[in-house]
Amino acid sequence: MTCPVCSKETVHRFRPFCSKRCADVDLGKWLRGDYALPSRDPEDSERAAEELSRNNPETH
Template sequence: MSCPGCGKPTQKTFRPFCSKRCADVDLGRWMNGDYALPSQDPDDEERVAEELAQQITRPH
């Protein structure tokens, strides 16, 4: 099995990654929403539109 981050062989300690660095990079991607799937739920779209409208009117 190879590391999904860089393709190097995995290490037992960090499986499925090769190192703590690759595991941390992957965690960062999850936390930033890079792996998120777009929602088709109309309620989600309305909520996002409301949040964007609030951000535009909110003073910095």
């Protein structure tokens, strides 16, 4: 098995990663939302548009 971040061989202690660094890189991607799936729920779209409108002073 290879590390999903750098493709080196995995190390049992950090499996499925090769090192703590690669595990931390992956965690950072999760926390930034890089692995988020887009929603098709219309209510989510409306909520996102409202939030953007509230947070963007140029639209007021």
